[in-house]
Amino acid sequence: MSIRISRTLKRSTGLDIATAPPDGQPALSRRKSPRRAGISPITRRILAVNLLALGFLFAGMLYLDEYRRGLIAAELATMRSEANLFAAAVGESATFADSSGTEGLIPLMAQQIVRRLIETSHFRARLFNEDGTLVADSLVLGGPGGSVQIEELPAPRTEGQQVKDLLAGYDRILTRLWSCEDLPLYVENAVQAGRDYPEVMLALSGEAATTVRADANGGMVLSVAVPVQRYKQVLAALMLTKDSTDIDTAVLKVRLDVFKWFLAALAITVLLSIYLAGTIARPILRLAAAAELVRSDRHRRHTIPDFGTRRDEIGRLAAALRDMTQALWLRIDAIERFAADVAHELKNPLTSLRSAVETAARITDPERRQKLMNIILEDVSRLDRLISDISDASRLDAELSRENSAAVDIRRMLAALMDVTESTAMQRQVRLILDVDHRRGLVVNGVEGRLVQVFRNLIANALSFSPPASAITLKARREGKQVVAEVLDQGPGIPEGLEDDIFQRFYSERPQDEKFGQHSGLGLSISKQIVEAHGGTIVAENRRDPTGRIAGARFVVRLPGE
Template sequence: MASDIVSEKSEEGDLVLTWSGRWTLAHRILAVNVLTLALVGLSIVYLDSYRNRLEKERVHKVEAEAALAAAALPNVVPARRQELLGDLGRKSEVRMRLYGPDGALQLDSWRETGPTYRLRDPTTQKWTKDVARALDRGFNALVGEESLEDFVEPAHDHAQAWSEIAASRRSGETEIEIRQAPELTPVFSAATPVAGGSTLLATDNDRDFTRRVRKQRASLLIALGCIAGLSILLSLFLARTIVRPLRRIAMAAHLVRLGRAREVKVPRLPSRTDEIGLLARSISDMSQSLRHRIDNIEAFAADVTHELKNPLASLRSAVDGLERIDDPGLKKQLIDVIRQDVVRLDRLISDVGEAARTDAELARARFEPVDLGALIEQLVSAWETRRETGNVRIAFARPRRASAIVMGEPGRLARAIDNIIDNAISFSPPDGLVEVAATHVGDEIRIRIDDEGPGVPTELREAIFNRFHSVRPDAESFGRHSGLGLAIARAIVEGHDGEIAVADRDDAPSGARFTIILKAADRA
């Protein structure tokens, strides 16, 4: 039956996992997200760190150029100072200006060299520069970089127009300022005091700084593109390991719901130890169980139909005979037949209803501790009180109180044991003895019911637990048993995760021994 609904292959090729088979879904999803976020985060941290290092290098360069010029100027005659600043500015591409004690501009390196850098108008540049500047602003916002002050050459070039010169004159040390040109390239400036109360200002629009930062950013964007590709591949991997098997399982479950279980191949995914594998095996097991129940229901319905037809046919024949027979004796026999058939039908319908309810009631039942010693004692007492045993005696070796406790549904367990006792009584000879015992062995409770009847042939020891299988003693009254008693008992025992079996007695010349094994309840 399992082959009806389980894949013939152990696992379909497109659902097989290799190295990741032991990873749970949560681990895989978390790994993809963490890896992507970590790589993006590391890229941002690296670029920010690289820019900061480069910025410090540029600041140190301008500061060193300003310090060098400030130290050289006092050693040169005033007539040569303009030429000195021109030489230093030409070599370093830094604009150097000297402001006197009164703040007036005295010397300017550009008077010798011409402009060593130009502030460019962004409106005259290509659109690619606009994209680059937009990326600059986005990155600055991402890392929380504060906006720089715009660099604007003062209309009247005087020391008061430069905040770093004022700061340098107050502190007597070199002061640094970083501003941004209109096209967002940095302008580094350093103001340092010169002997005699003058101040030297060095400014540099370092476009190479921006080019290098953007080059690194471009490299990182390529790396992020690779990361995005990797993320897509990992997403496809997750889709393969999650979505595809789930879709396959869902389709199989849908077909099972439509009643096509025999046509369905439910993948079990034996190599997968994650949640998908557990789900696949659970769906497969559920489908097998459903198919098994459907088969049982179909077989049960067919058996019930067959069993009901026999007494109904007998009733129909007897009723038809009553109309044609005038002999009072024959009529009495026919009425007895009708009465027996009615009793048989009543018993059969009752047992059919009991068998049909057993599985459903056990599925809904809440198990509780049951003392089997006290339960069996009540059953034996009830048999003796009703005097339905004829002259068959029942002996019960009651175990020590609370030593034979199981978790179960008391009413169902009582019905299972009662059916076995009823079966033993029906097969016992006149003045026979039915012995009942319950013992605690290891972690199991074993119930033994022995009779002195003919026993059960080896080839029938499994068949007697089938529904409507009945081989009754010749002396038994007609219709007393429906052939469902042992089947009901077995269903109840197995519903309690127990076992039931029959064998020959090993302590008597003849007789059958029914053994019920249930798991003992855990002792508090």
């Protein structure tokens, strides 16, 4: 029977009362949300963002080109100072003057001085005379058996040397990739001459010069050339050279230190990112799983987890989901009660119709038949009125959510309603009195059409209970942040203990002289629904005279004011 009534309502009102399908399955689709094993997407995103920032920082710290340039400049300055000292020593001790006063260089003595001076340093010294001929080379020893070239042997292989070589190769690769300079290649001819080195030619012209070249192994060769002078006469050029081993070692040490700190920062970042992702992803996954269980649970055995102790967005999300779930259950309960109430209310006129139709088929008396036909018409009108009110009540929430709120002046609205209702009141010999506060604003934010419906229902209800020669008073005032409106009548009042029941759906307590079925019992229920949707309250109470007797009913509407 209930399913048939629900379908009837759907055809008549456009409503779709929630009913279970015939197979007993829930009406909602059971679409399963996808689940992925492993790291959650939120965790991956947090890790990616944090590691990307750390990676850029690490790359920037590894870019030590400026630091390398500083080391090169410092090394060249040191070499230049040493070269000036060596050149001064050679100029003072390895020169001669002929009979004409011309200064000259003593090659053998210059070789010995250069060799002795260079023993305490890590430089290679070469001396070129004024025509560019190589006179002395600290890597070449002369003796009875001829010249011998000195080459420094590589350090003996130690434990871990392979790792050091790999790190050195890695450092050279980084240097080549990130170096902004395109250095000339260092080439050493078998027979060396001053013209092979531009810095030597500058030194022979009296100017000190420095040069940085790249060697075949990916390193650098630092070169400084200074003039060897005697009384302002340039006798030779002294060139000191050195590879970049010390500089590369210093840069590599810095990079290794940076790398160690990077590994420590990486570990901390990963752990903190996983922890952060866990505090976000795990609760969200729990909420999603709980929401899925709640959606598929028909017996309300599952609830949304309570993260009320968290003072963050996750806690707010959990609270919102819990409130939403509770609101959905309440809405489902309300729909079920509404469907049951509708079915119950429709049974009475349907039963009356059925009885009248069955009786009319057996009666031949035209007068009695006409009387039954009038009953049938009244029941049909009652059904039509009932279904219209049901349709209005069922659409109310949706329409209130769609309509835009605006400022509503309660004073102006009550005055307009009084003008519209005055003719009906005069027919019933009832006076309408408007008593509003003109000193303070009585403006609320709401849907004017629906608020008009509330007070129209209250005034119509008061008119139906007001005896002739009585009055209905419309009051409005401001109480703090609320606007309070009252509708007072001088009727029989409200039965004791039923002040709240009159707002229930389909409740009807009508005057005895009123024809049955003229009201659906939804007017006050709809009014309460509208007022509560505006964040207000509506209550009903009895007015009493000084003797304590009931003097009428009072309906009080409180709405938040602007």
